[in-house]
Structures are given as C-alpha cells and as structure tokens.
Amino acid sequence: MSLNNGQSLNVGGQDFTKNGGSSSRAPWEDARTVLRPSTPTRKPKSPKPENAITIAVSSRVLFNMEKEQQIYEQQGMEEYIKYQVEHETEPFSPGPAFSFVKALEAVNAKLRELYPESEELFDVVLMTNNHANVGLRLINTINHHHLCNQCPCIQLIFKDNLCQICEPGIAAAIMFTPEKMKEVSDTQLRVAFDGDAVLFSDESERICKAHGLDKFFEHEKAHENKPLDHGPLKGFLEVLGKLQKKFYGKGQRMDCPIRTYLVTARSAASSGTRALKTLRSWGLEIDEALFLAGAPKGPMLEKIRPHIFFDDQMFHVEGAAEMGTVACHVPYGIAQRVVKKGTKDKETPNASK
Amino acid sequence: MVSTDQKTDVKEKEADCPVVVAVTSHAVFESGAEDPDGLYVGGIAFPLLQALQKVNERLLKENPAESLLFDVILITTESQQQQESSRITESIRHHGLKVSRFCFSNEEDFMENLLNNNVHLFLTTNRNEALQGSQKGVLSVLLDEHTASCPTEQLRVLFCGDAVVQSEAGPALASKQAAQSFSAQIGKMRGRFGPFDSPISIALVTSRGGRESCGDALRTLRSLGVNADEAYCLAGVPRGPIKRLLRPHFLLSECFSSN
Numbered sequence: 005m006s007l008n009n010g011q012s013l014n015v016g017g018q019d020f021t022k023n024g025g026s027s028s029r030a031p032w033e034d035a036r037t038v039l040r041p042s043t044p045t046r047k048p049k050s051p052k053p054e055n056a057i058t059i060a061v062s063s064r065v066l067f068n069m070e071k072e073q074q075i076y077e078q079q080g081m082e083e084y085i086k087y088q089v090e091h092e093t094e095p096f097s098p099g100p101a102f103s104f105v106k107a108l109e110a111v112n113a114k115l116r117e118l119y120p121e122s123e124e125l126f127d128v129v130l131m132t133n134n135h136a137n138v139g140l141r142l143i144n145t146i147n148h149h150h151l152c153n154q155c156p157c158i159q160l161i162f163k164d165n166l167c168q169i170c171e172p173g174i175a176a177a178i179m180f181t182p183e184k185m186k187e188v189s190d191t192q193l194r195v196a197f198d199g200d201a202v203l204f205s206d207e208s209e210r211i212c213k214a215h216g217l218d219k220f221f222e223h224e225k226a227h228e229n230k231p232l233d234h235g236p237l238k239g240f241l242e243v244l245g246k247l248q249k250k251f252y253g254k255g256q257r258m259d260c261p262i263r264t265y266l267v268t269a270r271s272a273a274s275s276g277t278r279a280l281k282t283l284r285s286w287g288l289e290i291d292e293a294l295f296l297a298g299a300p301k302g303p304m305l306e307k308i309r310p311h312i313f314f315d316d317q318m319f320h321v322e323g324a325a326e327m328g329t330v331a332c333h334v335p336y337g338i339a340q341r342v343v344k345k346g347t348k349d350k351e352t353p354n355a356s357k
Numbered sequence: 358m359v360s361t362d363q364k365t366d367v368k369e370k371e372a373d374c375p376v377v378v379a380v381t382s383h384a385v386f387e388s389g390a391e392d393p394d395g396l397y398v399g400g401i402a403f404p405l406l407q408a409l410q411k412v413n414e415r416l417l418k419e420n421p422a423e424s425l426l427f428d429v430i431l432i433t434t435e436s437q438q439q440q441e442s443s444r445i446t447e448s449i450r451h452h453g454l455k456v457s458r459f460c461f462s463n464e465e466d467f468m469e470n471l472l473n474n475n476v477h478l479f480l481t482t483n484r485n486e487a488l489q490g491s492q493k494g495v496l497s498v499l500l501d502e503h504t505a506s507c508p509t510e511q512l513r514v515l516f517c518g519d520a521v522v523q524s525e526a527g528p529a530l531a532s533k534q535a536a537q538s539f540s541a542q543i544g545k546m547r548g549r550f551g552p553f554d555s556p557i558s559i560a561l562v563t564s565r566g567g568r569e570s571c572g573d574a575l576r577t578l579r580s581l582g583v584n585a586d587e588a589y590c591l592a593g594v595p596r597g598p599i600k601r602l603l604r605p606h607f608l609l610s611e612c613f614s615s616n
Contacts, residue, residue: 081552081553085552137585139572144572
C-alpha cells in the first residue's frame with residue numbers, strides 16, 4: 005500500500021487529566037502530530053493511481069499510557085524505558101483513539117467486501133515519540149487487542165522528536181481523553197466537525213471577534229453566496245465523502261458505514277446558510293448538520309456519538325470531553341489563545357489536497 | 358506474548374578491543390581532484406570519518422581510559438594509489454583526519470592486508486572490492502553518494518531488518534558473523550551514552566513484513582546487545598523517504614539474513 009498521493013490525517017495525543025488541566029508536555033515530546041501532505045514518492049504505473057487514506061495516530065492516544073507518562077515526568081527517560089521494557093508483555097489498555105481506529109478497520113472490512121481489488125482503504129500509521137525499546141510492548145499490545153487485522157499495513161514509527169517527520173504546511177489536531185468515554189458504534193464510523201476554522205477558514209470568526217456577533221450575522225448574510233475559504237480539515241471530509249460514494253455506488257446509502265456531521269455554533273436561520281452553500285460549492289456532502297446557534301455542543305455530541313470530533317476552540321473541546329465524546333483540538337485560527345508564529349506557519353492548510 | 362532475551366553474546370574480552378575500520382583511499386578522497394597545494398580533496402567517506410572521530414572524542418570524554426574506540430586504517434587498493442603514499446599521508450594530515458595506520462597495497466594484496474589487520478568493517482566505493490571482502494568474511498559496506506551528505510557530528514547506523522533486503526555486497530555466511538560482531542560493538546558503544554545527545558544513533562527499518570517482522574528484528578538486535586533509538590516498520594511503503602530523513606552513514610542487513 006503506497007503513500008502516493010494519499011490524503012493524510014494525523015491525530016496527536018495529549019492526556020487530559022482529571023482535574024481539568026492538560027498535562028504538561030515533556031520538552032522532547034511534541035504530542036501533536038501533523039497531517040502529512042501527499043508526497044509523490046514515485047511515478048505511478050497505472051494511469052489512475054489508487055489512493056490509500058493514511059491516518060497516523062500517536063501511541064499515546066491509541067493506548068492509555070498515563071502511568072508510564074507519569075514515570076517519565078517524575079523519574080526521567082531511563083526509568084521510563086526501564087519500566088516499559090520490564091512490562092513488555094503487559095498490554096496497554098485502549099486510549100481515546102482506539103474505537104476510532106477500530107471503526108476505520110470496520111470500514112476497511114466492508115470496502116474490501118465490495119471492492120476486493122481496490123487500494124482505497126484506510127492505512128494506519130502508528131507514530132510514537134517513544135524510544136524504540138518501547139516498540140515491542142506496543143507491538144505486543146496491538147497483537148493482544150487484535151488491532152489492525154484489517155489494515156494490512158499498519159506501519160510503526162518509533163522515534164523521539166517526531167517533529168522531524170512531519171512537514172510544515174499540514175493541519176494538526178490534539179486528541180483529548182474524556183474522563184468517561186461514551187460507547188460508540190463499532191459498525192459505523194462517525195466523524196463530527198466544527199465549521200469555522202476547522203472545515204472552513206477562520207475568516208468569519210475573525211469578524212465575530214473583532215466586531216461582534218451582530219456584525220458577524222450581517223456579514224454572513226451579505227456574503228451568503230460567497231463560499232468560505234477552506235479550513236484544515238476540509239481534506240479529511242473530502243476523502244470521507246469519496247469513500248461514502250463508493251458505498252452508495254453499491255446501494256448502501258441508508259446504512260453507510262461512514263457518517264459525517266457538522267456541529268456548528270452558527271444558526272440555521274441565518275449564518276448557517278453560508279456554511280451549507282460553501283460545502284455544496286465544494287461538491288461535498290455532510291450527512292447531518294447541527295446548527296446550535298451558540299448552544300453548548302456537549303449534549304448534542306453525546307446524542308450523535310461520533311468516534312471523533314474536531315473543533316478549534318478549547319471551550320467546545322472541553323465541553324465535548326466532559327460529556328464523553330472524544331474531541332480533538334485543531335490549533336488553527338484566531339481562536340487560539342497563544343498564537344506562536346512558528347506554529348501557525350506549520351499549520352497552514354494544504355489547499356490543493 | 359513474547360518476552361525478550363536480554364542476554365548478549367558478546368564476550369567481555371572482545372568488547373574492549375578497538376573496532377577496526379578500514380577505508381579505501383578512493384572512498385576518502387575524490388578521485389582526480391586536487392586542491393591548490395596538490396593535496397587530495399575530501400570524498401564520499403569524509404563525513405563518515407569525521408563522525409567516527411566524533412564518536413571517539415565523546416567516548417574518551419566519558420572515560421579517558423576507554424579502549425572500545427574506532428581504529429581507522431586507510432588502505433589503498435590499486436598500484437596507482439600505492440605510489441602516492443606521501444601525498445595521501447599529507448592530505449590526511451592536512452584535513453585533520455585521524456588515521457592510525459596506512460596500508461599501501463594494490464589490487465592483489467589488499468585483501469590480505471584486511472585480514473591481517475583484523476578489520477571489523479571495510480568501507481569502499483568499489484563494488485568488486487566490497488564483494489571480495491564479503492566473500493572472505495569481512496563485513497564490507499559499499500558507500501555511495503548519499504554517504505557524502507551525511508552529518509559529521511553523529512554517526513548514524515541503519516539496520517535493515519528484512520532478510521529480503523541484502524546489502525549491496527551480497528550475502529556470505531561468514532559475513533553474518535562479522536556483522537553480528539560489529540553490531541554488538543556498536544551496540545556497546547551506544548550504551549556508553551544516554552538517550553539524548555549521543556554521537557551514535559541506531560535506527561531499524563523493516564521494509565516488507567508487518568509488525569511481527571519488526572518485533573523480531575528488534576529482538577534480534579537486542580540479543581546482540583543493540584538497542585535501537587528509532588524503528589520504522591514500513592510494511593510495504595517505499596523506503597526512500599525514511600532513508601532521506603535518517604541520512605544513515607551506512608546500512609547493515611547481514612545480521613538478519615536467513616542463513
């Protein structure tokens with residue numbers, strides 16, 4: 005399975021400790037992993053190159069490594085490695101990304117049934133900042149959980165200082181662990197997206213922040229027919245849509261194994277229109293659009309039960325996590341409290357992909 | 358569930374001997390090139406030699422009495438170079454490279470010199486020479502232009518964990534033993550340093566097989582006393598990008614060959 009021209013999404017990991025603060029990151033560890041842009045590695049032989057959708061997941065979100073992380077923070081790297089090696093045959097328990105990856109597998113299984121020759125499948129890459137010594141424990145864990153039996157090429161990357169692998173110009177998302185994860189479907193992959201600064205650019209949010217809500221509504225109404233610019237996660241929605249069409253093509257519209265949701269603070273009555281028109285102009289479909297008109301997203305997400313939810317505002321991410329949804333923070337746009345110039349450059353969305 | 362075997366096979370006596378690395382003058386100097394003083398210009402193996410030197414410096418810093426060091430020999434492999442002995446030694450000195458011995462041999466006797474000097478690793482840019490070395494049981498590595506752009510501050514070794522991937526010099530039974538022995542020495546050297554800021558970096562790549570393949574390779578390395586810093590289980594994905602990222606000075610695959 006090739007990475008050639010694949011759409012990629014990396015989901016990073018950072019533990020969300022129980023008392024509400026995010027755990028401090030070790031300086032050597034950048035838990036945020038990033039989207040890899042398609043890198044043509046060699047000329048495709050066939051006229052239509054097949055795309056694999058590559059999803060890279062950090063080991064710390066795939067599995068629960070809280071205890072080990074504590075050891076690292078309190079006792080240092082050598083003790084951490086020693087501990088990992090000593091417990092090599094003890095599998096980790098599942099982390100927040102586990103059910104997401106299982107759902108990807110379920111989709112792969114169904115795609116294989118319908119299109120046995122196709123390579124358009126999810127391709128999972130496990131990336132970890134861990135020392136290679138921890139690799140064996142991770143491999144043992146993957147075997148224990150029967151993970152990725154449907155992803156023939158689970159690739160593993162064990163390296164510290166992951167930043168070197170991730171190229172600039174890629175979107176990133178940080179996954180948070182809800183205190184109590186709600187049960188999700190294991191037959192249908194559900195992905196929920198915020199609108200502004202996630203699927204769309206943050207242009208409207210800027211107006212809202214600078215000039216207030218009224219001005220925002222005015223502006224959106226006036227520009228209703230002008231598509232918003234794209235945001236960092238547009239590409240992912242696009243590939244999901246592509247896979248969905250493959251299911252529709254085989255008559256599986258009603259119980260499609262992939263379902264997408266837009267969960268936005270925009271309201272159906274006014275500003276929501278522009279969002280829908282933008283999606284339409286991109287040729288993208290979304291299965292359900294929830295216009296909350298500013299209401300908290302947590303309860304709604306709890307009803308939908310997505311495997312993963314992307315939002316640019318920590319307020320919403322926290323709100324979602326509080327109610328048991330696995331939420332990811334997309335550190336893009338005007339909403340970020342700490343704007344580092346370098347980081348922002350890294351996270352410019354890659355337009356053509 | 359498989360646990361690992363922590364025992365290493367390295368004899369204590371062996372571990373304290375220097376690691377003898379022979380490099381051909383063709384690899385060290387660019388052929389046909391001269392600087393204004395008539396001395397040779399640095400070639401493909403230059404950064405590698407500098408990295409080896411760096412490792413030695415750091416090893417001695419950790420322990421001034423360290424005996425597990427790289428011992429670099431420069432070897433000529435053809436009569437023409439054999440004639441240029443003084444220019445070669447001058448050039449070495451000029452470039453600040455530390456070479457302990459010079460073996461001015463030619464095509465016929467260079468192999469003998471390698472064997473007599475108990476060489477653990479033979480570096481050359483000539484495929485035939487690498488093959489010859491390999492056939493005589495000397496771990497031989499063919500360097501190419503990629504080596505020229507490798508870092509000089511850190512020695513990077515890449516282990517290729519798939520038996521399918523053979524080194525350019527071709528497999529040889531005796532070579533496997535030499536490879537394992539050398540790997541154990543490298544592993545031991547690596548162990549002299551902590552997880553960060555090490556002058557040696559060891560990476561493992563498995564190209565074809567899945568995670569079992571990677572797991573097996575990690576265990577094999579561990580049994581040799583080698584703890585990899587990084588591991589990549591590519592499971593069919595092209596190796597090119599990873600190699601470009603890692604910029605290893607050389608690749609070793611003989612440890613994992615099926616014979």
